[in-house]
Amino acid sequence: MKTTAMVTSLLLTAAIVVSAQNKPVTPTLKSTSAAITGGKLLTVSHGVIENGTLLIVDGKIAAVGAAGKVTVPKDAIVVDARGLTVYPGLIDPDSTLGLTEVGSDQNSNDLAEPSDEIMPHMHVADAFHAETELIPVARLNGVTNAVVAPGTDDSVAGQDIFIQLAGANRDAMILGRDVALAMNFGAEQRRRGGRGGGKSEFPSTRMGLITQLRQSLLDAQHYEATRNTPDKKTEDKPGEKGEKADKGEKPFERDLKLEALLPYLHGERPVVVGLYEGYDVETFMRVAAEFHLKVILNHVTRSQEILDEIAAWKVPVIVGPIYEMPRANERFDAVYSLPAELAKRGVKIAISSAEAGGPGGAHSVRNLPYAAGFAAAYGLPYEDALKAITLNVAEMFGFGDKLGSLDVGKTANIVLANGDPLDVRTEVKQVYIDGVVQPMVSRQTRLRDEYSK
């Protein structure tokens, strides 16, 4: 009863905000302040504050503390969050939001460019469909930010974006373009091989894939050297006819594919590499060391035998899907316990919404907190589980100073729920992004309401 009453008051507050601003579509708290009071604050960075107050000013967190320790401005809208849990918006480190709508409808999919294995010049930003119906669905369960990566068909699949799940338009929603290079290495990418009657083209084996990758990285290094010493460029163009070589004035021809690899060869941004088997991880890490890549490992669900090695490399890991099936004759919890085992070894981990096989992917982003909760069920400390879908993700992708925890100065991406955010029974009651009250509406709630009449 108590909760219901409070929720009502909370919703009323949101409604008041809407009408006061007279902007029913994009209600805003910007340029004003709001105090969320009485809730249990999961700060992520500095513990839990029972009965805390969180102050939002101009879309940023202006103060966080115990009730009475935070001065609430007179003009602030007060949101009564008694009985509710207040936590930073969740961040999915590996999604395809905005690259797919209806899974089986190829016209609605822009996931992968499978004409070649090396496609670093594919920019997710060019395909991201900000108006997708999938985003409100995810947002309603407290996911406020996500990394969007291409499909996994290619060894080098393209460059990721980091998004916010609300904003005036596409550009406002993309907080970072080309934030990471999405790579994959394993059985899936050798699709041209003879297996199952394929075309038997190179690369059809792991040897082929890794050689192709090394050659591409060497080509990029060579390209850069050539570009930086333009006088020599003619001798570096074998196969061209003499008369062309004579034209020393010919402008330098950019190679977008090789150029796209350079920031990653410089270690400026991370490569996120999808790997499952331990021996594939070891193979890839040799190449990473050779080219000084800044690595974030993804998956590693079949690498239980090299967890100490992974810890020694000091690379962060997006572990999972935790729902990946163990191999035959492995114990049932061989994958369930992986996040705990990595965290125990001091590895910084993130957890994604990815599902093991089957329908899912971008459609199941809303289930992100449950994957983290499942990791907690199998030994990951609760604080680490929450961090794995908030602050750790922000830090891995360069947003650690802006997102992922309830700290002063950070973007006010805040979620209010009626219980433990990692529990399937908990209902998210309100989401704020940039301090803006988000309408708790999606295509699905509209259908629900239409057929509830």
Add this chain to the structure above:
Amino acid sequence: MRFHRISACLLVGIVPLASHPVLAQSAAPQSAPDLVIKNATVMTASHGTLEHGAVWVHAGKIAAVAAQGASTGAPSSALVVDATGKWLTPGIVDPHSHSALSSDVNEATSPVTPSMMMIDAFDNRDKALYLALAGGVTTELLLHGSANMIGGQAVVIKNKFGLSRDAMLFPNAPRSIKFASGENPKRVYGSRNQLPSTRMGNFEVMRQSFENAKSYMAGWDAYNAKVAKGDKTATAPKVDLKLEALADVLRGKLYVQIHCYRADEFLTEEAIAHEYGYKIRAFHHALEMYKVAGQIAPENTAIATFSDWWGYKDEAWDAIPWNAVMSMRKGVRVALKSDSNDHIRRLNSEAGKMVRYGGATEDEAIRMVTLNPAWIIGVDDRVGSIDVGKDADLVVWNVDPLSTYARAEKVYIDGDLFFDSSAAGFGTPHFTGVMHDGGGFGSDDETAEDGD
């Protein structure tokens, strides 16, 4: 009644194992005759939750269910498991699984294949069974896929991982047959430029099949009538396994389980069922049931649905996670199912989501993965709740099974311990051998499984 003798013969040929008395006997419990699990929070699924409750298991059956302080009446020789702080539920029942079928889920060579018997593909060493067992799953309906309008006949198993194949069959379970509709059949056959390639084609294929079955039955009726009159010259019609199976649908001998997504298709399916005189036991997937639940409820057709899957195909575009509870409130019996080797491992927390999506009570939620799916399979008189006289299929959980944090700690089937998470190795007292890796994801909605 010559016909009936032949029919009985056919039954022996088709489903002999489930009904064979000797085999049923071999599935009997092998453990100590008496077991008491005490001090647990007992979610009965049929009559609420008992705090600090106790359950007495005798000879593989539930002999008593006692509330706090009450005696179970078990003999002092009984093995006692102290479940203080733990939860106890009936074994989880999955009414829609394609596990352990050796990837032979679809005989996608004809849209009508009712004589396919899923038992013929059942591999009792598939790791998927073990992983499901570790998630508390004790009974599964293993179904044909959805490539065909009329697929094959299901096998019902008890998940006694480690026993022989025949010992894993659910004794005397009713026979079920899988039908499908919508996108899968029309895509599979349409892509080959065959009938059906539209929903019109889909349903016409069904109607034609039942017309064929009717004339097959008429042929046998005429023959039996002649024999009854003493006509020595009467020649028996040919036994046709396909038509015989369809005839059994019309005779009401098969539970009809239909893969169906869209609201309009539920209505068409019910209309065809009325036209030909059979009942639809359950719609599977049924993601749009919330739109027409009021019309379907009087038919007494249940649904086996997902908690929150959506958007993977056009006919899943209007799926909403409130479907289960909204349909339940309109009077439809609702079960959740896996259709997945992954989700089958955590149907308990899938049920937990129903608390959040529409406000199911914990009782209603646990029923969606126990008693209601047992009804769909037709074994709710034997499993699915903690009631005296039922099979002792029980799961001990570390915490509330509806939470994200629930782990199945002990799984009993017919009173015998088949999974114990505290045991070394696999935690399977009855299995020590080598598991098979069935491969595949275990869903009939995986494109590759649709026979493309």
